[in-house]
Amino acid sequence: MAVDTAAADVTWTWPFDPSRYQQRDGLTAQEVSALQQLGTDLRRRPGRHNPDAPGWTAIEWLLHPLDDVRASLWCPDSTYQRQGMNDAIALILLRCIGQGRTFWCWTAEDWLQLIGVGTAEFRKSSPGWVDGTARSTLAAYAYLLSGFTDFDRLGGFQRLPLSRRVxxxxxxxxxxxxxxxxxxxxxxxxxxxxxxxxxxxxxxxxxxxxxxxxxxxxxxxxxxxxxxxxxxxxxxxxxxxxxxxxxxxGFCEPPPSPFRGRMPEIEGTARPWADWVERWHATSTLAPKTRATARSVLSKIGRWLAEEHPEITEPGQWTRRTCASWIAALDRMSIGDYVQRRGGLGDRQGQPISAETKAGYLTATRAFFRDCQEWEWIPRRFDPTRALATPRTVLAMLGPDPRVIADDIWAKLLWAGLNIQPEDLPTSYNSLRYPLEFLRAVSLAWLFSGQRSAEIARLRVGCVRWQHDGFSIPGDSREVLARDAVCLLDVPTHKTGTAFTKPVDPLLGKAIEAWEAARPSQPILTDRKTGDQVHLLFALRAHAMDKTYINRTIIPALCRKAGVPAADARGAITSHRARSTIASQLYNAKEPMTLFELQAWLGHRSPESTQHYAKITPNTLARAYNDAGYFERNVRTIEVLVDRDAVTSGAAANGEPWQYYDLGHGYCTYTFFEQCPHRMACARCDFYTPKTSSKGQLLEAKDNLQRMRANVPLTDDERAAVDDGQAALDKLLERLADIPTPSGATPRQIGIPAQATLLPVIAVNQKPT
Missing domain, CATH: 1.10.150 (DNA polymerase; domain 1)
Incomplete structure (x- = not known):
C-alpha cells in the first residue's frame, strides 16, 4: 500500500473552539428585551447598522461566537454573501427569542426546525427577507456550534456547498x-x-x-x-x-466484503437444539451458502421437533425411529411449513415441496448428523447414510434436466450477441453503464464458451491464448492470425474440477482481447471460489461482475434485440441453458464430438454428467432411425407387373395370369403372393415363369403393362435371412423343403433346387408408374 506523501503533508485544524465562550442556556429579561427591541436590525445591513444603538451591549456575548463562526467560514468576498451571513445570524438570534433559550443548548430537533426538512419548508417558516442561501449557512452554524450531523433529515440538501463553507x-x-x-x-x-x-x-x-x-x-x-x-x-x-x-x-485498509445481511436468530425451537445448530454452523467447512442453507433446514427440523416431538431437544436423542418420522413428515411437507418468516411466499404457500427440495433437506440432515458423529459430539446410534437415505420414490423424480434452446431461437440470439450495442442494454447496477467492449465480451462468452455464469464472472486477465499448428502465437505479435489459428480459453477452478484449457471460437478470443485493451487498470480482487488474489477479466470500477449479471441483464437484452421471448415451453432462458445447447449442438454436429471429447470440453469430472448434456436432436435421431433400416428390416417392396390386356379382354376372369411378381430371376403369377411361404425361397412351382423363357421375354416386350409396387411384410425367418445372410437362407430352404407350394407340390417333390431371393427394397413412397 503506497501512501501519497504529498497528500499526507497537508494539515488542517478545527476552525472553531466553543470552549472559549460563555455557554449559558437561558436568557435574562434584559437580553430578551434587547433582542425584541432590535428586531430586524439584527440583520446589520450596511448603512443601516448602528453598533452604538441600545441593546447591542446586552447581547454582545451571543454575537461574539456567531461572528467568530462567520469569520471561520469560507465565503466569497461579496456584499451579497456577507449579507447572507448576517441574515443567518439574525435568524438564529430571533429563534432564541422564540425558544427562550440560547443556541448553546439547542438539540438536533431545534436546529432541524430552523433549517427545515426542505427548501420549501424553510422559505415557508422564515421571514420574507431571508434568502435561500441562508439555509446552507445555518447548517454550517449548526455543525460548528453544536455538532449537528443529521444531514439525512434535510431532504435535498447540497453537501458540497456546506463542506466548502466549513x-x-x-x-x-x-x-x-x-x-x-x-x-x-x-x-x-x-x-x-x-x-x-x-x-x-x-x-x-x-x-x-x-x-x-x-x-x-x-x-x-x-x-x-x-x-x-x-x-x-x-x-x-x-x-x-x-x-x-x-x-x-494508502490511508486505510480496503473495505470489508459487502454486507449481505446477518442471519436471523433461530426462533420457534428448543434452545438446546438452536445451540447445537449454531455450533455446527460455526464448525462446518462447507461453503458459506451451503452452510446457510443447511442452517435453515436444521431450524425447520427444530420447529418440527418442538411441535411433534417436544421431548427431543438435542441431536444425541435421535434414533432410527426419529429419522423415519422426519422423512415421513418431509414427504408430506408443503411450502410454508415450519418456516420462521412467511414474507415472500405469495401464492406458493401451501403447495407441496418439490422432489429436489426433499432431497436437499435430507442431504443437509445427513451432513449434520454425520459431522456430529464424526466429531464425537454425540454417540453413534444410527448410520445417517442409511437411516436418512432419500426414498426411492423421491429419487425416481430426480435427475438433471438440461433444457436445450431451439436452434432457430439460438441462431437469433447468436446474431443479437454479435451485433450488441450499448443502447440494447439497460443501465447496470447503480445506473452505471458498462463499455461496449465489456458488453460484447460478456455476451459472446455466454454464447460461445459453454461455461457457467459464475465461471465466466471469474475469468482472469490473459485467459485467452492463440495457437497455430501446435505452437503458441506470441500475444504481442502484430501478424494477422492464421485462418486456422486455435483460440484457447483458460477456465479457472470450477464447480466440478480444477482449472483446464479448452478451444473456443476465435470470435470470443478477439472480443476478450478487445475488452482487455480497453479495460481500465483494476486493483487485485479476491476470487470468490478459491480465495486467490487475481486480476479478474470482467471487473470495472474495482468491482467484479456479479454472477447474476448475465441472467438479469445480458440475456433479457439479447432476447429483446433478437425479438424472441425470454422464456419458452421449457422455462426461462438462463445462462446454464446455453451450456446445454452448445453441448447438444457439438454432439449432434455433422462431425460430432465423442462423449469423452465433450466431457473434456465441458470440464466434467465424470462422463455420466456429460451424458445429461449430450442430448440427441430429433434430426439426428431421425437420421439414425433411417440408417437403422427399420422399414427395410420388416417390410420389403416388390415390383408387380399388371397385364392390362389380360384384364380388359376378360382373360383374367377366365383364370389367365394377369399379375406378375418380379423375383429377379423370374416372375410369380400367384395372386396371393404375400401369403406364399416360398416367396423368398421359390420352389419354381407351376406359378413360376423364368425370365429367360420365351413367355417371360414376351411379357417384358408387351407395351400395355402397368408397373406397381407391393409391400410384403417379412416373417421372423425371412427377417433373419435379411439380417444374417447365407446361413439363414440355407436354413430357410431346408425348412421349406416339405412345405406345399401354391400349386400343391412340395419343393422336394418338384425336384428343382429352390432359389432364395432377397426381395429388393425400392422407392417405398413412389407412385405407380
Whole structure:
C-alpha cells in the first residue's frame, strides 16, 4: 500500500473552539428585551447598522461566537454573501427569542426546525427577507456550534456547498481530485459517476469525520461512518468505492466484503437444539451458502421437533425411529411449513415441496448428523447414510434436466450477441453503464464458451491464448492470425474440477482481447471460489461482475434485440441453458464430438454428467432411425407387373395370369403372393415363369403393362435371412423343403433346387408408374 506523501503533508485544524465562550442556556429579561427591541436590525445591513444603538451591549456575548463562526467560514468576498451571513445570524438570534433559550443548548430537533426538512419548508417558516442561501449557512452554524450531523433529515440538501463553507474550497477540491484520479483510473466516468454519486457522499463523509483530509479517513473512521444514519442506503455503495480509493492511496485498509445481511436468530425451537445448530454452523467447512442453507433446514427440523416431538431437544436423542418420522413428515411437507418468516411466499404457500427440495433437506440432515458423529459430539446410534437415505420414490423424480434452446431461437440470439450495442442494454447496477467492449465480451462468452455464469464472472486477465499448428502465437505479435489459428480459453477452478484449457471460437478470443485493451487498470480482487488474489477479466470500477449479471441483464437484452421471448415451453432462458445447447449442438454436429471429447470440453469430472448434456436432436435421431433400416428390416417392396390386356379382354376372369411378381430371376403369377411361404425361397412351382423363357421375354416386350409396387411384410425367418445372410437362407430352404407350394407340390417333390431371393427394397413412397 503506497501512501501519497504529498497528500499526507497537508494539515488542517478545527476552525472553531466553543470552549472559549460563555455557554449559558437561558436568557435574562434584559437580553430578551434587547433582542425584541432590535428586531430586524439584527440583520446589520450596511448603512443601516448602528453598533452604538441600545441593546447591542446586552447581547454582545451571543454575537461574539456567531461572528467568530462567520469569520471561520469560507465565503466569497461579496456584499451579497456577507449579507447572507448576517441574515443567518439574525435568524438564529430571533429563534432564541422564540425558544427562550440560547443556541448553546439547542438539540438536533431545534436546529432541524430552523433549517427545515426542505427548501420549501424553510422559505415557508422564515421571514420574507431571508434568502435561500441562508439555509446552507445555518447548517454550517449548526455543525460548528453544536455538532449537528443529521444531514439525512434535510431532504435535498447540497453537501458540497456546506463542506466548502466549513473546510474551504481548496481543501475540499483537493480531496475530491485525489479520489477522482483513482476512480477514473478504475473506469468511473467523472462527470456522471463521481460528481453525481461519489461527490455528495465524500462531502458528507468529510463532514461526519470533522476533517477535510483523506488521511483522517482511517479504517476505524470508515467503520464509524457505516454505522451513521446519514450513510444508509443509497449512500453505502458510494462509501464503499470511496474507501477503496482511499485505501489505494494508502490511508486505510480496503473495505470489508459487502454486507449481505446477518442471519436471523433461530426462533420457534428448543434452545438446546438452536445451540447445537449454531455450533455446527460455526464448525462446518462447507461453503458459506451451503452452510446457510443447511442452517435453515436444521431450524425447520427444530420447529418440527418442538411441535411433534417436544421431548427431543438435542441431536444425541435421535434414533432410527426419529429419522423415519422426519422423512415421513418431509414427504408430506408443503411450502410454508415450519418456516420462521412467511414474507415472500405469495401464492406458493401451501403447495407441496418439490422432489429436489426433499432431497436437499435430507442431504443437509445427513451432513449434520454425520459431522456430529464424526466429531464425537454425540454417540453413534444410527448410520445417517442409511437411516436418512432419500426414498426411492423421491429419487425416481430426480435427475438433471438440461433444457436445450431451439436452434432457430439460438441462431437469433447468436446474431443479437454479435451485433450488441450499448443502447440494447439497460443501465447496470447503480445506473452505471458498462463499455461496449465489456458488453460484447460478456455476451459472446455466454454464447460461445459453454461455461457457467459464475465461471465466466471469474475469468482472469490473459485467459485467452492463440495457437497455430501446435505452437503458441506470441500475444504481442502484430501478424494477422492464421485462418486456422486455435483460440484457447483458460477456465479457472470450477464447480466440478480444477482449472483446464479448452478451444473456443476465435470470435470470443478477439472480443476478450478487445475488452482487455480497453479495460481500465483494476486493483487485485479476491476470487470468490478459491480465495486467490487475481486480476479478474470482467471487473470495472474495482468491482467484479456479479454472477447474476448475465441472467438479469445480458440475456433479457439479447432476447429483446433478437425479438424472441425470454422464456419458452421449457422455462426461462438462463445462462446454464446455453451450456446445454452448445453441448447438444457439438454432439449432434455433422462431425460430432465423442462423449469423452465433450466431457473434456465441458470440464466434467465424470462422463455420466456429460451424458445429461449430450442430448440427441430429433434430426439426428431421425437420421439414425433411417440408417437403422427399420422399414427395410420388416417390410420389403416388390415390383408387380399388371397385364392390362389380360384384364380388359376378360382373360383374367377366365383364370389367365394377369399379375406378375418380379423375383429377379423370374416372375410369380400367384395372386396371393404375400401369403406364399416360398416367396423368398421359390420352389419354381407351376406359378413360376423364368425370365429367360420365351413367355417371360414376351411379357417384358408387351407395351400395355402397368408397373406397381407391393409391400410384403417379412416373417421372423425371412427377417433373419435379411439380417444374417447365407446361413439363414440355407436354413430357410431346408425348412421349406416339405412345405406345399401354391400349386400343391412340395419343393422336394418338384425336384428343382429352390432359389432364395432377397426381395429388393425400392422407392417405398413412389407412385405407380
Amino acid at each position: 473546510f474551504g474550497e481548496e481543501l475540499v477540491e483537493q480531496a475530491h481530485q485525489q479520489v477522482k484520479r483513482v476512480l477514473y483510473g478504475w473506469g468511473y466516468r467523472i462527470e456522471s459517476d463521481v460528481d453525481s454519486r461519489i461527490s455528495p457522499v465524500l462531502c458528507q463523509a468529510l463532514l461526519l469525520n470533522r476533517s477535510p483530509l483523506l488521511q483522517d479517513l482511517t479504517t476505524e473512521a470508515f467503520a464509524r461512518l457505516r454505522q451513521h444514519p446519514a450513510m444508509r442506503r443509497p449512500h453505502i455503495g458510494a462509501l464503499h468505492a470511496i474507501q477503496r480509493a482511499v485505501a489505494s492511496i
